[in-house]
Amino acid sequence: MRERPPSSLPPARKRLGQHFLTDRRTLERIVEAVAPQPGETIIEIGPGRGALTDLLVERAERLVAVEIDALLVPVLRTRYASRPHVTIVEGDILGLSLPSLAEGAWALVGNVPYYITTPIIFQALRSPRPSRMVFLVQREVAERVAAPAGDDAYGALSVNVQALADAELVARVPAGAFHPRPKVDSAILRLTPRERPVVLPEEEVGFSRLVQGAFGQRRKQMRRVVRELYGVGPEEAERVLAACDIGITARPETLRPEDFACLLRAAGNLPGQAATR
Numbered sequence: 001m002r003e004r005p006p007s008s009l010p011p012a013r014k015r016l017g018q019h020f021l022t023d024r025r026t027l028e029r030i031v032e033a034v035a036p037q038p039g040e041t042i043i044e045i046g047p048g049r050g051a052l053t054d055l056l057v058e059r060a061e062r063l064v065a066v067e068i069d070a071l072l073v074p075v076l077r078t079r080y081a082s083r084p085h086v087t088i089v090e091g092d093i094l095g096l097s098l099p100s101l102a103e104g105a106w107a108l109v110g111n112v113p114y115y116i117t118t119p120i121i122f123q124a125l126r127s128p129r130p131s132r133m134v135f136l137v138q139r140e141v142a143e144r145v146a147a148p149a150g151d152d153a154y155g156a157l158s159v160n161v162q163a164l165a166d167a168e169l170v171a172r173v174p175a176g177a178f179h180p181r182p183k184v185d186s187a188i189l190r191l192t193p194r195e196r197p198v199v200l201p202e203e204e205v206g207f208s209r210l211v212q213g214a215f216g217q218r219r220k221q222m223r224r225v226v227r228e229l230y231g232v233g234p235e236e237a238e239r240v241l242a243a244c245d246i247g248i249t250a251r252p253e254t255l256r257p258e259d260f261a262c263l264l265r266a267a268g269n270l271p272g273q274a275a276t277r
């Protein structure tokens with residue numbers, strides 16, 4: 001089902017990534033994926049003209065919607081004026097403390113502008129984390145985030161996200177589901193933070209440097225990768241890999257987040273470990 005936007009609304013601003021969802025089934029699938037629970041606050045990123053907000057309002061016990069566009073904020077405030085459980089916040093989602101917008105448990109949802117997708121994901125994966133996050137993002141990004149080890153799309157982004165959350169690509173969404181139509185297809189991505197993340201908060205920087213460094217040499221074998229990253233000889237590299245049960249001929253693209261975490265810890269005392277700290 002498609003709708004033309006009412007002429008009383010401000011025009012879409014591409015600079016703010018404004019491609020509004022007009023496909024009812026996609027909107028419903030996003031809400032089903034976030035599945036608001038009793039007592040939870042749902043935080044929506046970029047409500048825009050309210051297409052997704054209209055459905056969330058009916059399902060959420062408390063809804064906080066953060067919109068950066070000062071022209072849309074009064075439209076949204078008027079639209080939900082009679083719904084006391086809805087708060088419209090004007091601001092940049094990246095500049096806000098998300099947990100402080102919620103009361104207790106919270107989940108995050110949004111059809112997010114492509115240019116801020118990755119920063120939003122990593123912002124939300126900082127503790128205290130939401131119970132769930134559901135994003136409509138560029139299809140390629142969703143595929144990379146959710147790719148399993150060994151897949152062509154598996155890379156540093158997959159490992160860094162999957163170390164902290166389970167990632168699922170819920171559904172692919174064609175460009176025709178939006179108005180104005182974007183140049184790329186999209187997908188619904190659900191992230192469920194792990195109860196026990198693979199890395200501790202204080203290890204995250206070192207972990208992501210190690211992963212980035214390893215995928216910079218994704219075609220090389222791990223013995224060579226460890227030697228180059230840590231500046232050690234073959235025996236040292238083999239010892240570290242054996243401690244983590246990683247084959248010396250394995251390639252970075254086959255290692256799971258758990259393997260990288262083990263490597264980070266096992267390599268902790270190597271002379272060149274400062275390179276990945």
Ligand code: SAM
Binds near residue numbers: 050067
């Ligand atoms: N949720 C609406 C829908 O599905 O039709 C709008 C989605 S549109 C792709 C993205 C929305 O995010 C726009 O309303 C835009 O103004 C807003 N936005 C862009 N950057 C933002 C930011 N940094 N913080 C909050 N909202 C932002």
